[in-house]
Amino acid sequence: MARVALDLPHLQYILAHLPDHPDHMIGKQARGIIQNSISAINKSNEQLEFEWFSDPSNQDLPLKNFIQLPPEVLNSSVTDFFSTFKNPVYVRVINALLRRGCKYIRDLTELTIFQFGSTRNLGDRSHLAILQALNEKKNPSS
Incomplete structure (x- = not known):
């Protein structure tokens, strides 16, 4: 054929x-x-846009190495941060991240890519939604 x-x-x-x-x-x-x-x-x-996320050589590196966020975003709670977005996937994201122990965005960015990728109840679509949301709020100079 x-x-x-x-x-x-x-x-x-x-x-x-x-x-x-x-x-x-x-x-x-x-x-x-x-x-x-x-x-x-x-x-x-x-x-x-997030090719680095699936690169095996980056699995032990924290998310903060790839997405630099301003202090006001890092210090915001996961609930407050993701509640500002309209996408319904964020309700599940908030619950999964809180169960993971990420109360603040800073906690999330300190996770390694492997830890983030293996968070329970977060699939590819949720990972992409989180990365896009963080990317929207990153420092303009990065």
């Missing part, structure tokens, strides 16, 4: 030209496959 490699713009172009309500099952399957591919590409692009 021949393989075809398409980048994001090509997939979006093809999807835009497929009929919205295809009469054939093959059209429905093609639309689903293309939509899943676009979603996967977008997800992997989000994770590229």
Whole structure:
């Protein structure tokens, strides 16, 4: 079977030209496959920003080595910090971090990447959401 490699713009172009309500099952399957591919590409692009997180050589280093936060953010409680975001994933994040013993953002940034990655009830989506939230508040000079 021949393989075809398409980048994001090509997939979006093809999807835009497929009929919205295809009469054939093959059209429905093609639309689903293309939509899943676009979603996967977008997800992997989000994770590229935090490539250091999945690098095995960084597993023993604390998060604070990669995300420098101002003192007012470091001294804020986990509950206060994550409550300011609209994303519902943060309710689970707050509970998991508190169970982990992270009452303040400073406690979170002192965890090694391995400790953070192995925190119970936090999956890939939660890790990404936490890193994105911290990244939003980092020092402008870093």
